[in-house]
Amino acid sequence: MTERPHAYLRVADDLREQIKTGALTPGLKLPPQRLLAEEYGVSDILIRRALEILRNEGLIESRQGSGTFVRERPPVRRISMDRYLVDSGPQETPQTSFTHDAGITWSQYRLDKAFAWIEADERLAELFGVDVGARVLERRFVFYAVGEPSQMSRSCLLASDVEGTPVADPRHEPWPGGNTGQLRSLGIKVDKIRETTAVRMPTPDEAERLGIGTGVPVFSITRRTYAQGRVVEVADPIVIPGDRAVREDSIVL
Amino acid sequence: MTERPHAYLRVADDLREQIKTGALTPGLKLPPQRLLAEEYGVSDILIRRALEILRNEGLIESRQGSGTFVRERPPVRRISMDRYLVDSGPQETPQTSFTHDAGITWSQYRLDKAFAWIEADERLAELFGVDVGARVLERRFVFYAVGEPSQMSRSCLLASDVEGTPVADPRHEPWPGGNTGQLRSLGIKVDKIRETTAVRMPTPDEAERLGIGTGVPVFSITRRTYAQGRVVEVADPIVIPGDRAVREDSIVL
DNA sequence: TCAGGAAAGTTCGTATACGAACTTATCAAT
C-alpha cells in the first residue's frame, strides 16, 4: 500500500487493514470518533469520512448513539438453479426452492405474505407477454430462515390461471413444493425457468426488511416460469442480501 | 418517495430523479457546487455529500477544476454460461467468452495483461485441488470493450500443464477461443465449468481500474474449469461492474 | 497568428463548531 496523500484515505486504509488482518475482530466496537480523531491527529470530519467509506464497503456498521462496530460475517447461503428441481420432484418431505437453498428444514421456515389483485403495468406485461392492464395476483413474501430474514420477493400469477383456486388463497402459504407445486395443482406443468440476476444496492425499504445496512449490495433476480411456451409466473424482483448468499452455476460441455 | 428529513438526502434524491427522468442528460455539466448550495438553500458541505452519494452510485462524475458531469450510461452486458459454448465451438471468427457476452467484435476488444509465476496459497490450492505451494501461472487481465474497462480477472493455470508452452507466453494474448482454446491447444479437453457468483463492493483498486464509483457493487465470480475430473484452470476472482451487467441463467425441467 | 502566462472558475481537503437524536449506564424513589 503506497503512501496516501489524503488523511481520510490513510485512516480508512489503516482501519481496513486492521479489520482484514483480524486485529479488529467482528463485533468489536471501535473507539468513538472523538478518540479516533485524537489518535490519528485529524479533525472529526475526516474520521467520519473514513468511516463512511468503510461502511460503504460493508466492513463496519454504525449504530447511532451506541457506537461503530466491525461487521459480523453471516454464513453463506448457496443459490443454484438446482433448487427448482426439488420443487418439481417427489414430495417425501415438504420443501420449496427456498428451503433447499437455505439448507433448512420445513420447520425452520417462515414467511410474511401479502396478496393483492393488481393490473399489469408495462414491465410486468412485457415479462408475462400479455397486455398492459391484465389482471394479476401479486404476492409479496419475506422469507425467514431460522428467524433471520434472508429473502424477499414479489411473485405474480395470471388471474386467468389462478382466480378462484386455492392457490389464490393466502392461507395456504407456505405451500409445500413451492411455486411449481402450486402450478402443478392447477394442471400447469412447468418446463422451463429463466432467471436474470442483477446486482444493486438495496432500497431503504429492502434494507430494513432484510435487516442489512444500506451499504450491503443485494442480488436482484427476475424469474420467469414457463409452461408450454408461455410465461405462467413472474417473480420480480427476488431480493437476496449479498452478504450471505452466492450463486452456484455450472455448465457441462 | 416520502419526504426526507435530511437536507443532503433530499438534494441527492432530487438530482437522482432529474438524472433518471432525463431532465439532466448524460454528459451534461451540473451547476457548480456554489450555485447548487444557493439554489437548494443549504451549505456547500451538504451539496458535496449529496454529490458524493450520486458519485458512489455511478450516476455522476466529478473532474477536479472542471466540474461535475452526468455520467454516460454504458450499455448492459448479459453474462450467461452459454459464453463457454463459444469458446469450445468452431472458430470461424475469433471470439472468446468475453467478446460473446459483451456482444462486440474482436477488433473492439482489448486487454491489459500481467503474467507471473507464483506458488499456490491456501485458497488457490483448495480450488485446484492441489498442494499448497504448487507452481502456478498467474495471469491478471483487464478487459476493455469499446475502450471501456468492463471486466478484470485473475486466471491461473498449473505450471505442470503450461510451463514452456505458448500458452505461458503473454505475447499470445488475447488468444482466439479464450481459455478453452488455449487448453485445447495443449490437448486438454474442457468438459465442465463451475462458477460461484458473489456480490460485494469493489476494493478501491478495483473501483479505479474498472472506472466505477466505490459505491457501485460488483459481481465477483470464481470459476473452476474441469477436464477429465480435475481442475485445470481457476479464475479467482473475475470482477464485473454491477452497473453494466446482468447474469442470465435458465433451467429446463 | 501564435505562444505564454495570468486570471477566473471549480472541485476538493481540511478545521472548528454546535446542537439534535439516540443509546447506555447510573442512580434515586417507590
Next chain:
DNA sequence: ATTGATAAGTTCGTATACGAACTTTCCTGA
C-alpha cells in the same frame, strides 16, 4: 427489587471558513 428519571456517551446533521490543486478562459506580448 423494580421502575423511572437523569446523566453521560455516541453518532449524525449542519454551518462557516480558508486554502490547495486543477482546468478553462482570456488577455497580453512578440
